[in-house]
Amino acid sequence: MPASTQILQPDAEGIARAAALLRAGALVAIPTETVYGLAGDAANDHAVAAIFAAKDRPRFNPLIVHLADMAQVTEIARLSPLARALAAAFWPGPLTLVLRLKPGARVAPLVTAGLDTVALRLPAHPVARAVLAAVGGGLAAPSANPSGRISPVSAAHVLAGLEGRIAGVVDGGDCAVGVESTILDATGAVPILLREGGLPVERIEEVLGLKVAARQDGALLSAPGQLASHYAPRGAVRLEVARPEKDEVWLGFGKILSGSEGLNLSPSGDLTEAAARLFHLLHEADARAGAGGRIAVAPVPEVGLGRAINDRLGRAAAPREGPK
Ligand code: AMP
Ligand code: MG
Numbered sequence: 550m551p552a553s554t555q556i557l558q559p560d561a562e563g564i565a566r567a568a569a570l571l572r573a574g575a576l577v578a579i580p581t582e583t584v585y586g587l588a589g590d591a592a593n594d595h596a597v598a599a600i601f602a603a604k605d606r607p608r609f610n611p612l613i614v615h616l617a618d619m620a621q622v623t624e625i626a627r628l629s630p631l632a633r634a635l636a637a638a639f640w641p642g643p644l645t646l647v648l649r650l651k652p653g654a655r656v657a658p659l660v661t662a663g664l665d666t667v668a669l670r671l672p673a674h675p676v677a678r679a680v681l682a683a684v685g686g687g688l689a690a691p692s693a694n695p696s697g698r699i700s701p702v703s704a705a706h707v708l709a710g711l712e713g714r715i716a717g718v719v720d721g722g723d724c725a726v727g728v729e730s731t732i733l734d735a736t737g738a739v740p741i742l743l744r745e746g747g748l749p750v751e752r753i754e755e756v757l758g759l760k761v762a763a764r765q766d767g768a769l770l771s772a773p774g775q776l777a778s779h780y781a782p783r784g785a786v787r788l789e790v791a792r793p794e795k796d797e798v799w800l801g802f803g804k805i806l807s808g809s810e811g812l813n814l815s816p817s818g819d820l821t822e823a824a825a826r827l828f829h830l831l832h833e834a835d836a837r838a839g840a841g842g843r844i845a846v847a848p849v850p851e852v853g854l855g856r857a858i859n860d861r862l863g864r865a866a867a868p869r870e871g872p873k
Contacts, residue, residue: 553712553713554708554711554712554713554714554716554717554718555716555717556704556708556717556718557577557718557719557720558719559580559676559679559719559720559721563719564676564680564683564719565683567579567680567717567719568683568684571589571590571596571680571684571688572590572684574589574590574595574596574599575589575596575716576588576589576596576599576600576603576715577715577716577717578701578711578715578717578718578719579676579677579680579688579690579718579719579721580676580677580704580719580720580721580722580724581615581672581673581674581677581724582643582672582673582674582677582724582725582747583724583726583728583730583746583747584692584693584700584701584702584726584727585693585702585704585707585718585724586615586672586677586688586690586691586692587600587603587604587690587692587693587694587707587711587715588615588680588690589689589690590684590686590687590688590689591612591614591655591687591688591689592655592657592686592687593657594657594658594659594825594826595821595822595825596657596689597612597657597659597660597689597825598659598821598822598825599821600612600689600691601659601824601854601857602820602824602853603711603715604691604694604695604696605695605696605853606857607696607856607857607860608860608861609659609662609824609827609860611660611661611662611664611668612660612668612691613668613669613690613691613730613732614660614667614668614669614670614687614688614689615669615670615671615687615688615689615690616670616671616687616688617671617685618671619636619640619671621686621687622636622669622671624651624654624655625651625654625655625656625667625669625687626648626650626667626669627648627649627650627651628735629735629738631737631738631739631740632648632735635733635735635753635757638756640670641671641672641673641678642672642673642747642748643670643672643673643726643730643731643746643747644730644731644732644733644748644753645668645670645730645732645733645744646668646669646670646732646733646735647666647667647732647733647734647735648666648667648669648735649665649666649667649736650665650666650667654667655686655687656687657689657825658828658832659824659825659828660689662861663828663831666734666736668732670730674721674724674725676719676721677721680719693706693707693711693715693718694706694707694710695711698710700728700729702723703723703724704718704719704720704721704722726747728746728747729744729746729747730744730748731744731745731747731749731750732744732746733753733761734764739761739762740753740759740761740762741762741763741765742761742762742763742764781864781865781866781867782831782834782835782838782844782865783835783839783840783842784798784835784838784840784841784842785842785843785844785866786843786844786845786846786862786865786866787843787844787845787846788846788848788862788863788866789846789847790845790846790847790848791848792806793806793811794843796842797842797843797844797845798811798812798834798837798842798843798844798845799811799812799844799845799847800812800813800814800830800834800844800845800846800847801813801814802814802815802818802823802846802847802848803817803847804816804818812834812837813830814827814830814847814858820849820850820852820853821854823854823855823858824854824857827858827861831865846866849862
């Protein structure tokens, strides 16, 4: 973890430095018109895991990917006619659209929490846009504050919460909007409001000439990661296992059992590495175990990112319920 956090100016040099750090997988807080975002390379599993670690988030809820232009959007997601109309009317701006993820898109599975949808936004802030253009790819960026604290609307707020935990912050002054983006599920024919935010719903309805639907409780999209069995392998998952049985696919953590041929979240016991590999290895374990198979998972310490890892593993092991 970086010992000191660089304060970067919103000039050519500062933006180039921020982009170089981000391309190298480091975390940099950047100003957007809504709030400061804690940005990391959305295609880099380790950078995305580090976002959760820096914020001390106890859960892998999905993150918004920030992009520079529509060409990048269409590389990552499928756009319905509705999504195209929303994008044309309100991007760049304080609106996030949840869209269908394109198979093979370069987005770390931790960004979407393993969902087949992805939340995208083109921010309007000139500094955010300059950093995105310089990076040349998507940046995952939740608000740049420790989990459970107030969202930062100045570089000083960012430093108060995250100094020493991130590589840098680009000081772009105070955020104009000051609240998070409005989030719409735009995967279907009717937009569904997932979160109120900087773009009033009335404006959206006025411009598009249609109603925004309220989110349905219990709908899969409205509660990513909240269904107990969300993102579960097909087979049975057993947790906190010290030694797997013969027919179980082993998902280890830390020291490898002698003679075992299983998968390992992090042989060195590094929680950020384990988080970065979690969804990849759950997929791999699922493929190896098959529908009727069994997966045994080693204990993961309940500290730091271990809490989010255990939260997700607990959902993977929960009795199946709801849509698959
Ligand atoms: P934050 O991390 O504060 O920027 O908030 C991101 C918000 O976007 C959260 O409320 C997430 O639940 C929501 N979100 C991100 N991705 C998705 C998705 N694929 N489906 C539904 N909601 C999403
Ligand atoms: Mg937040």
